[in-house]
Amino acid sequence: MSSNRLYAVTDDGIENLLIPQEISELTTLYARVDLGVYTALRTYDHIKFLELDAHLDRTEKSMALLGWDYKLDRDRFKHALHTAVSSYPEQEARVRYDVLSRPAQSLNSDSRELIALTPFKPEPKAVYTQGVGTDFVPSLVRYKPLAKTAEFAERRSRMLPTRSQAHYEYLLLDEDDNILEGTLTNFWGVRDGQVWTAGKDVLEGITRKILLDLIPSMGIRLHEEAINRRDLPLLDEAFLSGSSRAVVPVVRIASYEIGDGRPGPATRQILRAYQEYVRLHTAPAVPF
Helix, strand or coil: CCCCEEEEEECCEEEECCCCCCCCCHHHHHHHCCCCEEEEEECECCCEEECHHHHHHHHHHHHHHCCCCCCCCHHHHHHHHHHHHHCCCCCCEEEEEEECCCCCHHHCCCCCEEEEEEECCCCCHHHHHCCEEEEECCCCCCCCCCCCEHHHHHHHHHHCCCCCCCCCEEEEECCCCEEEEECCCEEEEEECCEEECCCCCCCCCHHHHHHHHHHHHCCCCEECCCEEHHHHHHCCEEEEEECCCEEEEEEEECCEECCCCCCCHHHHHHHHHHHHHHHHHEEECCCC
């Protein structure tokens, strides 16, 4: 039996939406609705989230950037999330929630708010111990970088090839060949013990937000400036950050080997600090 779940959020709680048997990937269902903004995150200890309010802040900011006057009832939505993950049969869930541009009538619902749950599968250990490779995708552009729109996610899924450890992520460039971010992650470079990451024209990732505070507190100098593609040979280390992936070492970008081709000491230190932050800061959507 599939562990995929799809719910609509209503004033009476969550409404279980029927997933047709022929649908194995929930993403297929999104072609049937009028997309809007979304967020993807994971649970911890079955019912806990990391920085849930920051995710909701970004959702509301994304709606405002699209010119919507729709209001998200946070208390109602948090209770819906808590109910959904509490009854989920797997130990941990990958959670996607959407606020649609119109009600999901094609799914037999009048709600604009959807919650989807699928089993959370941690990244293979080798991703962190050996690092990953990335490449560039010049043809993919995020038109509204500060808005996390489902439209971008759909374009991304159509344009990008299957991911592997050698091609784990694809990086977006601006017109001057500055590295902005990944299609699913934020990008960071390390040189001479200092960290660089783009400070504008990128999605405000929640893990990025945490690291912007965490890295300076570790005594590491941080620059909110993008790294140019031509400067890749000068990097000692690089890494990606994301809510479901934490901090992922990058050892190759296109044809460039980063540093000595292995995860570096700064990246490992930042990953450990982030993991400790997670341990201390996860909480249920609804406090007990």
